[in-house]
Amino acid sequence: MKIPQLGFERIVEELSKLTTSSIGKKLAEEITPQTDLHSIQYKLEKVTEMRQILDTEKQFPIRGVKDITSSLKKAKVVGGMVLTEDFLEIVRTLQATRAIKIFFKNASPKFPKLQNQVRDLFPIPELEKEILKIVDEITGTVKDSASQKLQKLRNQIRTEQNRIRSKIAGILSKMQSEGFTDAENFVLRDEKLVIPLKTEFKRKLAGAVVDYSQTGSTVFVEPLETIEISNTVRRLLIEEKAEVEKILIELTGFVRREIPTLASNLELLAELDFIFAKGRLSQKLKGNAPFLTQEKNFHLREARHPILALRDYDSVVPLDLELTEKNVTLIITGPNAGGKTVALKTIGLCALMVQSGLHVPVYEKSIFPIFDKIFVEIGDSQSIENDLSTFSSHVSHLKEIYEEFSEKSLILIDEIMSGTDPNEGSALSMSLLESFTKTRAFTVGTTHHGSLKAFAYETEGIQNGSMEFDEENLQPTYRFRAGIPGSSYAFEIAKRFGFAESVVERAKDFVGEDKVSLENLISELNNKLKATSDTKRELEIKLSEQKAFLNLYKQRSEKLAQEKKIIKQKAAEESAKILADANSAVELAIKEIREKKADKEVVKQAREIVEEQKQKVNKILKETKKKDEIIPSVRPLELGSTVKIKTTGLVGKIVSEPNSKGKVIVETDFSKITIKLTDLEGIKPPKVQKVVSVKVNRTSDTKYSSELDIRGFYADDAYPAVDKFLYLALEKGLKNVTIIHGKGTGALKNKVADYLKTHPCVRSARFGNWDEGSGGTTIVEIS
Numbered sequence: 001m002k003i004p005q006l007g008f009e010r011i012v013e014e015l016s017k018l019t020t021s022s023i024g025k026k027l028a029e030e031i032t033p034q035t036d037l038h039s040i041q042y043k044l045e046k047v048t049e050m051r052q053i054l055d056t057e058k059q060f061p062i063r064g065v066k067d068i069t070s071s072l073k074k075a076k077v078v079g080g081m082v083l084t085e086d087f088l089e090i091v092r093t094l095q096a097t098r099a100i101k102i103f104f105k106n107a108s109p110k111f112p113k114l115q116n117q118v119r120d121l122f123p124i125p126e127l128e129k130e131i132l133k134i135v136d137e138i139t140g141t142v143k144d145s146a147s148q149k150l151q152k153l154r155n156q157i158r159t160e161q162n163r164i165r166s167k168i169a170g171i172l173s174k175m176q177s178e179g180f181t182d183a184e185n186f187v188l189r190d191e192k193l194v195i196p197l198k199t200e201f202k203r204k205l206a207g208a209v210v211d212y213s214q215t216g217s218t219v220f221v222e223p224l225e226t227i228e229i230s231n232t233v234r235r236l237l238i239e240e241k242a243e244v245e246k247i248l249i250e251l252t253g254f255v256r257r258e259i260p261t262l263a264s265n266l267e268l269l270a271e272l273d274f275i276f277a278k279g280r281l282s283q284k285l286k287g288n289a290p291f292l293t294q295e296k297n298f299h300l301r302e303a304r305h306p307i308l309a310l311r312d313y314d315s316v317v318p319l320d321l322e323l324t325e326k327n328v329t330l331i332i333t334g335p336n337a338g339g340k341t342v343a344l345k346t347i348g349l350c351a352l353m354v355q356s357g358l359h360v361p362v363y364e365k366s367i368f369p370i371f372d373k374i375f376v377e378i379g380d381s382q383s384i385e386n387d388l389s390t391f392s393s394h395v396s397h398l399k400e401i402y403e404e405f406s407e408k409s410l411i412l413i414d415e416i417m418s419g420t421d422p423n424e425g426s427a428l429s430m431s432l433l434e435s436f437t438k439t440r441a442f443t444v445g446t447t448h449h450g451s452l453k454a455f456a457y458e459t460e461g462i463q464n465g466s467m468e469f470d471e472e473n474l475q476p477t478y479r480f481r482a483g484i485p486g487s488s489y490a491f492e493i494a495k496r497f498g499f500a501e502s503v504v505e506r507a508k509d510f511v512g513e514d515k516v517s518l519e520n521l522i523s524e525l526n527n528k529l530k531a532t533s534d535t536k537r538e539l540e541i542k543l544s545e546q547k548a549f550l551n552l553y554k555q556r557s558e559k560l561a562q563e564k565k566i567i568k569q570k571a572a573e574e575s576a577k578i579l580a581d582a583n584s585a586v587e588l589a590i591k592e593i594r595e596k597k598a599d600k601e602v603v604k605q606a607r608e609i610v611e612e613q614k615q616k617v618n619k620i621l622k623e624t625k626k627k628d629e630i631i632p633s634v635r636p637l638e639l640g641s642t643v644k645i646k647t648t649g650l651v652g653k654i655v656s657e658p659n660s661k662g663k664v665i666v667e668t669d670f671s672k673i674t675i676k677l678t679d680l681e682g683i684k685p686p687k688v689q690k691v692v693s694v695k696v697n698r699t700s701d702t703k704y705s706s707e708l709d710i711r712g713f714y715a716d717d718a719y720p721a722v723d724k725f726l727y728l729a730l731e732k733g734l735k736n737v738t739i740i741h742g743k744g745t746g747a748l749k750n751k752v753a754d755y756l757k758t759h760p761c762v763r764s765a766r767f768g769n770w771d772e773g774s775g776g777t778t779i780v781e782i783s
Contacts, residue, residue, distance in 0.1 A: 005378040006349045007307050011281075011358070014310060018280040021065040023266065024273025033355035037292055037370045042113065043357030044289040049111040050279030051287075051359065061099035062276045064092040065269045072262060075255040081245060082252045084142060087135045090255065090262070091128055097265050098123040100272065114275070121268050122261050127254055134251050146247045153240045160233045164226045168193050171205070171223050180204050187220065192230060194220040278358055285309050287359030290366040296325035298410075298442055301363035305346040306353060309361040316361075317478035319346050327463040329433055329443040331456045334467035334486030339478035340446040341378065343467070344412045347444060348376050351410055369442075372408040375401040377416075391419035398432060405441050413445040416452075426451040437461040453485035637664075637677055642685040645675065651683065707738040715751040722752060726761040729782050738768070739778045752778060 016028040034040050053060050066089035074080045082090075101123050104115050134146045144151045168186045172195050175181045180201040186193050189211045196218050197205060207223040222230065255262070281287070285306055302318040309316050321343070323330060332340050350360040354368050377397045398413070405411055416432070417425035426449040433452075436443040437459070456462045466486025468479040494504055637643060641654045643666060652668035658677060666673050666680070708725040710718045722739060729737045741748045749767075756765040761783055768777035 003348065003352065003374060003376050005376045006345055006352060008349060008352050010307050011349070011353060014284075015277050015281050015358075018277035019273050020063045020276065021270070021273050022067045023065070023069075023270035024277060027270055027274040028277055031356050031358075033352050033374075034357070035355065035370055035372055037294060040355055040357060040370065041292050044292075044354070044359070046113045046117065046275050047278045047282060047357065047359055048289050049114045050275050051282045053107075053111065053114075054279050054283055060276060061096060061103055062269075062273050064096040064099075065273055066090075066093050068093055068262065068266060071255070072259050072266075075252050076259060078256075079249065080252055080256075081249045082255060084135050084140050084248070087131050087248075087251065087255075088137065088140055091131050091135075091137065093262075093266065093269065094124055094128040094131075096269065097121055098125065098128070100269075114272075117268065117272065117275075121265055124258050124261060127258050130254050131251065134247060142244045142247055147243060150240065150243045150247065153236055153243060157233060157236045157240065160229055160236065164193055164229050164233070167226050167229070168195060168223060171195060171225065175201075175205060178204070189220050192222050193226065194222045197221055282359035285359060285361045286313055287361050288364040288366075289359055290354060290362055290364065290368045292354075293367055293369055296328070296369065296440065296442075297367050298323040298369050299367040300347065300350065301366045303346055303350055303363075303366065304361040305342055306349055306361055308342070313361065319343055319480050320482075321347065321465070321480055322482065323442045323444070325440075327461060328440050329437045329456075329462040330445070330465050330482075331433070331452050331462060332444065332446045332465045332467065332480075332486070333448065333453055335469055335476065335490075338467040338469060338476040338486070339480075340467055341414050342478070343480055344376075344378065344414055344444060344446060348374055348410070348412045370408075371410040371442075372406055373404065374410045374412070375405060376412045377401065378412070378414040394419060402432065402435065405436065405439070407440045409441045411436055411441055411443040413443070416445045416447050416449075418448070422449060423451075425449060426455075430455050433462065434459065456485070637680060637682055642683055643680040644683050645673070646679050646681055654680075706732075706734055707740060709740040710748070710752070711740060711742040713748065715748060718748065718752060719755055722755065723759070726759060726780070726782070729780075730761045734782055737780050737782065738772070739780060740773065740776065741778065743774075743776045746775075749775065749778070756780060 012029060012031055015031065016025050019025040019028050034043075050060070068086070068090050071082050071086040071090060074082050074086070100118060101121055104111065104118050107115070109115070134142060136143050142150070144154050165186075172181070172183070172186050175195060175197065176183075181195065181197050183196040186195050188194075192210055194210050195205065196213075197220075199212075199217055199219050202209065202219045202221060205221050205223060207221045207225075208227060209219055210222050211220040212218065213220075286309070299322045301320055303321070304313065304316040304318055317339070321330070332343060334340055350362060351368065351371060351374055353360050355370060377394065394417070398416075401411060401413075417429040419425075429445070429447065429449060429452055433443065433445065433455075438461075440461075453464055456464045463483060464485040465480060465482050466484050468477040468481055469475075469486065470477055494507075495501070637654060639654055639657055642651065643654060644651050645666065645668075650668045650673075652666040652673070654664050655667045655672070656665040658664050661676075662678070663674050663676050664680075666675055706725075706729055708721065710721055713721065718741075725737070725739070739752060741752055743749070753765065753767075756762045756778070763781040763783045765778055765780045767775050768779055772779060
């Protein structure tokens with residue numbers, strides 16, 4: 001499916017640039033669309049994972065991979081020799097292999113497809129180490145330490161070369177002093193160190209003439225004194241070369257043993273580089289993998305033309321378009337340069353890219369079917385090659401499509417049957433589109449033929465569509481509208497470009513009143529649709545804002561609930577410790593009272609111990625209790641709300657409705673203040689504590705009878721009263737006391753009974769007899 005009209009080769013070119021290796025680039029250049037849904041889905045999932053890596057990780061270690069295919073071919077031959085620069089390419093590839101393996105080993109298991117890909121990627125650290133032991137990674141030469149013989153030869157070479165330099169420097173100095181040369185340094189010619197002499201003095205130096213200058217005024221002489229040393233150096237260099245070759249042949253043997261693994265790694269690395277390039281292309285396109293389906297459903301949402309998106313994503317108007325089992329054919333109408341052809345190319349190019357395993361610039365919930373073939377007939381001046389198609393070639397191409405299409409094909413036709421008589425062209429278009437529709441092939445065509453609008457409206461399986469046009473400014477908006485036919489706006493555009501009013505009005509007479517009425521109706525419908533669309537967009541924005549506020553409220557509510565839970569847990573832990581300490585103190589006091597038979601001084605000391613524990617408890621409670629608790633509510637402040645003034649901290653109540661300036665009157669303990677609602681903070685109203693009254697009836701100087709009336713109390717308020725009453729009775733030395741709680745529902749009676757079972761001051765407790773208040777009282781025996 002190579003379709004030059006869609007610009008797929010431009011995408012391939014961009015993809016190739018994003019690879020890091022020649023082997024990855026080759027795969028990119030050979031990319032072709034596939035037709036197997038599961039294979040395409042798997043490829044898209046790998047690109048999605050690579051995109052996640054590129055978006056979240058600092059770097060993916062693919063760089064450094066080299067095409068070592070030729071080196072492996074050399075190594076395959078026994079006795080073959082891989083060159084040092086080739087060995088370094090093998091090292092770079094091995095290093096990339098190791099880095100990628102480590103990357104996925106350390107990555108969380110959120111890249112299952114790619115991790116499965118690298119499962120068969122095997123680093124060879126031994127080979128990597130062996131090569132770097134022999135070849136210098138910086139200079140690319142065999143190291144002196146590669147063998148003892150090589151090190152000895154190179155030492156000898158350096159020694160002899162130094163001897164040559166020393167001797168020739170002395171000879172040059174002598175020639176300079178005698179005026180035989182103007183040269184400041186000796187030079188290298190034909191790999192020999194020589195002295196430049198004036199030609200007329202060439203016999204002044206015993207040696208061999210190696211070369212002449214271009215002018216012939218200078219002769220280059222190798223001194224006789226250095227020739228013998230130079231011959232020694234050349235012999236040593238030959239021996240060195242032989243030793244280096246021997247070392248490299250031996251090292252090549254190491255590579256030969258790993259050829260299967262290296263070849264397999266290379267294939268996997270090429271594929272990873274290819275996927276890496278796809279991921280980078282996805283980033284540039286802000287692309288997504290759409291949902292693939294085998295159903296008859298093609299739904300583009302927020303689709304942008306990929307080539308235009310690469311240039312300037314934000315300036316491209318997105319396309320929303322749908323083809324279904326019910327409506328398989330779409331006819332797009334509208335003015336020239338309104339975006340019809342771009343819409344066609346967007347549809348076709350996105351389909352091609354998806355079936356090639358590439359992300360496309362669409363909303364991720366777009367739906368793509370898999371096409372067996374994609375047919376495109378775009379031959380106007382807007383085509384990529386700028387070919388001017390004739391009607392004959394247009395018909396010829398349509399004939400080829402008709403002969404080859406199937407129900408699984410996608411057919412895109414720009415300006416169907418244009419360039420001929422409008423009536424005949426329309427008739428041919430209807431017949432062809434009807435055939436495509438009956439076969440259920442997805443078809444999108446653009447046209448200026450007015451009769452095709454009515455044909456689409458009347459024919460089952462075919463729908464109208466148009467590109468929106470701003471009539472006020474006579475400018476295209478490039479927005480697609482489904483179900484609404486478009487107008488060519490020829491008369492309006494003619495007026496804008498200065499056509500005489502009389503010419504335009506006369507033209508309307510020629511087309512007839514029905515045609516003008518139809519165009520006016522379409523124009524009016526378009527204006528109403530535009531107004532409705534604008535309103536819809538505003539409502540969607542408001543709805544989005546409300547959803548955002550709701551989510552924020554939910555998040556804050558959850559956070560408050562979590563904090564409340566933590567505070568409660570901490571309070572429970574502290575309460576348990578406080579109660580344990582207090583009970584220990586009380587039990588100790590009671591024990592002393594019992595052991596010392598309630599001596600008054602002992603009772604007093606015990607009372608002081610208990611009071612000390614109470615003071616500790618009260619101190620902790622004061623430190624942890626909040627002065628004011630903000631009401632976590634989204635409801636506005638209203639008349640009667642208890643509030644705190646943010647600037648002063650004063651607490652009061654709102655006693656008036658807001659005035660025209662949004663101010664209310666707040667009544668505090670000190671005064672009434674007029675203040676803005678925004679300067680107030682809602683708080684819980686202060687809780688009114690019930691005053692606990694303990695009544696002790698003194699009957700004589702030595703005996704006391706007592707009672708406590710808690711009727712009307714809630715259990716939480718009754719507990720502190722009962723507690724205080726019992727300790728007072730203990731201090732006074734009372735043996736029995738009465739608690740009056742009333743009968744009622746029995747809830748308070750039962751809770752008090754449960755509370756007394758664990759109280760340290762209570763020896764026993766029972767409900768009163770008939771003459772003691774019956775079930776409305778509890779008689780307590782003090783420990």
